[in-house]
Every structure is written in structure tokens, then in C-alpha cells.
Amino acid sequence: MRAEIRLLERLGVEGDAHAGQTVKHRSRVRIDPNQPNLRQVHLIGTELHAALARAGFDIRPADLGENITTQGLDLHALPVGTQLRLGSSAVVELTGLRNPCGQIEAFRPGLLAQVLNRTADGTLVRKAGVMGVVIASGVVRAGDAISVSLPALPHRLLDRV
Template identity: 65%
Template sequence: MRLTPDGEDLMGAVVTAVSRDEGHHFSKPTKHSIRLLAGLGVEGDAHLGVTVKHRSRVAQDPTQPNLRQVHLIHSELHDELREVGHEVAPGEMGENVTTRGVDLLGLPVGTLLRLGDAAVVEVTGLRNPCAQIDDFQPGLLKRVVHRDEGGNLVRLAGIMGVVREGGEIRPGDEITVELPPEPHRPLDRV
């Protein structure tokens, strides 16, 4: 059974695209499939590894654990951005996995996402996009990071995770959501 954070059954939660890039570029080209490696990330991707690979994080402390092995974005965000004039295709915001039909931003820390037949990603937190996103498309940063009426920072640019079980994933693969035991911790930036 596939469930939302509220316990509703997910019908049709799927991977819509997969992407990877060996270099540290903002966008990642889409592929027919990608292979997730347990404890490391996406095979052939610049962010593969046990320790952090994001350049700004490496500069701070290269020994910190890599909680950002896999970046996932919901394709519904692409739809919303298109409505306000931003054409964004899968992989262009740097994600490895583009999904449809699952509320990624509403998942708690520790949620397990089963992708396809074998791969399992544990959700670690929210992506915190940097100013590079405006180099990709001017004005995009304010669409994916803003403050709500209460002054709280809202991040919409996807979630990050670590690979618990490896496997190949491809567009069309089903996604199964397994929530962690309660109490649930809401996502924060990683």
C-alpha cells in the first residue's frame, strides 16, 4: 500500500524522470535509468559518496556525512512554476528523481521511499536552493523559497535523501511510501 503522510492511499505515485551528472553543474541530463548505490547515492553522479559532495558544504567541513545523496522533486512543482511563467523540465533544477503523485514536502524525516523493484531512499530533509537557481532562470529563487504569512521560511525545491538499498530506477517505476514511527519530525533543510 502507498500512503500519504496523512494516511491516504496513493494511487499512481510514480517516478516520472531520472537524471544524473558527473560534473558539478546546476542541471542534470535525464537518463533512461539510474542506479542507486547503498550508502553512496547515484552511480556516476557528482554527489556520490559517504561524505558531503556539495562544494559549499565541502568548504565548511569535508568530513560531514552526505545527507544529500539523492535529490527528489515533485513534477507538480514544475506544473506550478509553468503557470507563473517558468518553463522547467525534469533534471533542470538538479534533481536526480522527478516524481508525481506523492507529497514529498509533507513527508517526515526518516520516511522510506521504495522506488521500483529494489531501491530505497530514506528522506533526510529539504533542499535549500542557492542563488545559482536565478542564474538558471531569473526570479525562480523567490518562487521556490519564500516566507509565509507567519514569517516562516518555506522551501519548495524538493527533498534530499540517502540510499538505504541500491537498485536501478527508471521513469514509470512505482513509488511506495513507508512512514517512520511516530512522533514524526517535519522536514528541515539539510
Template identity: 60%
Template sequence: MEAPHAIVVAVSRKSGHGVDKPNQLMIRLVEGRGVEGDAHYGATVKHRSRVRQNPDQPNLRQVHLIHAELHDELEPLGYRVTPGLMGENITTRGVDLLALSRGARLRLGGEAIVEVTGLRNPCTQLDALEPGLMAACLGRGPNGEPVRKAGVMAVVLQGGEVRAGDPIVVEPPPDPHEPLRPV
């Protein structure tokens, strides 16, 4: 299902670890690996704390996506967040990423397909960018449950080039739908 005006706002990558990722004209997604040239590229986990736990676990965090609407929400609170600053590879607009089900697929541009694996858990590295940013990326739902707003993680099912301006098509998974949890 194509969300009206769902687009890629920016694409980013960084070869070394660290929160912010510089914007690029194009990123290349590689099936089962992630973003070519990014620190989190690979079939097994690359997140440093997870590597210490078990370096052989599958990489469910190959691609990080954040919705530009989060930037819009943070701006009146005094946070100047731009695409790539919070470590995302793909900044989107027009897709309610946090409402997707586990297993939802996103067609990015003409070739690439990613499958959503779960939520990104905001971490203290965000406070190094701007004090209080981590707390601003956490909220509470109607029943008091935590709401993690720092985007979603995905794996690459089909590779391809992705650029700012590319359309996004959302394909929900088959029933039953499973809500997103942190990965």
C-alpha cells in the same frame, strides 16, 4: 503506504557539478553512496560549499528528489522547468514530498529504497537558469514561516535501478514524526 499513482517521472545524473542534470533512461542507486556516476556520489559530503566547511561530514544529500507538481506550479508564472533542470536526480509525481517527515522511506521501483533526510534549500544557482526562479521556489506558510519548495534530499538505504514510470511507495517513519528542515 502507496500513494495513488505515485510514480517516478524522470531520472537524471551529472558527473560534474552544476545545476542541471541530463535525463537518463536509468540511474543506479548504491547503498550509502547515492547515484552512481553523479557528482554528489559518496558517503561523505560532496556539495562544494559543505566540503570547504568539513569534508568528512556524512553525505545527507546523496539523492535529490523534486515533485513534478512544482513544475506545474511554476509554469503559469512563466518558468519553463523540466525534469533534471533544477539539479534533481529523481522527479516524482503523486507524492507530497514537502509534507514527508524526516526518516520517511520511499521505495522506488522494485529494489531501491531511500530515506528522506531534509529539505533542499533553494540557492542562487537557480537564478542562473531563469532570473527569479530561486524566489519562485520559496514561499510563506500560514504563519509566515518560510516554505522551501525545491524538493527533498535523501540517502540510499538499499540500492537498485530506478527508471521513469517506476512506482513509488511511501513508508512513514515511526512516531514521533519530525518535520523536514534544510540539510
């Protein structure tokens, strides 16, 4: 966990393995290495950490690969295109949901089942955070305020990216 990070417009988090204009995740690169990187920034709420703690998992900020940990913001309820202003100048636009993979299970056995769920009708519910792209550079520090700007209607629900 770091006290601050630098977000770089159209790239992501400075020094992060997933930074760049094109995809960096291995499974996405195998499909098409030239597709746009919609996963530059990963955000998780502290509420997930608390739920995991109640389930017996000691998970701390950044343990699940998130770049930014939020508090009091229902990230999963926000639509595609929502802009989050972080601190004084950084802006991240939400692109979709993180699709947790087997690496999370390797990190802590049983964890994958905690971040995936199914509704009564069988719909898969992903709870491992949201992804976004940086549309304005800036430094983000622990404790910075986050303001939310919703996109124009009609809203599209976040889906896996």
C-alpha cells in the same frame, strides 16, 4: 533526463557529482568535508514543474538538478526518515529539504523567488524538493512505482539539509 539511474547503497546516484558518503556540495565541504552526505539523492515532484510553468518558467525534469521526479506524492509533507521504495529494490530515506541557492537564480532569473516563500508569520518555506540517502541499491526507471513507509512516531518535519 535519463530513462534509468542506478542508486548505490550509502553512496547515491551512480555517476552523480554529489555521490559519496561525505558531503560534496561546495558550501558544506568548506565547513567540514568529513560530515555525512545527507544529500545523496534529490527528488522533486512534477507538481513543482507545473507550478513553475504557470508562473512562466519552462522547467523540465532534471533542470533543477533533481535525480528523481515524482508524481502525485507530496514529498514536502513527509517526515524525516520516510523510506521510499523505488522500483523493485532501491530504497531512499528522506533526510530533509533542499535549500535552493544562487545557482538556481543564475539558471533562470526570478526562479529563486518561485521556490522560496514565507508564511504569514515569516517562516521560510522551501519548495525546491527533498533530499535523501540510499539505504538499498537498485535501478530506478521512468514510470516505476514508489511506495512509502513512514518512520515510527513521533515524526519530525523535514528541514533544510
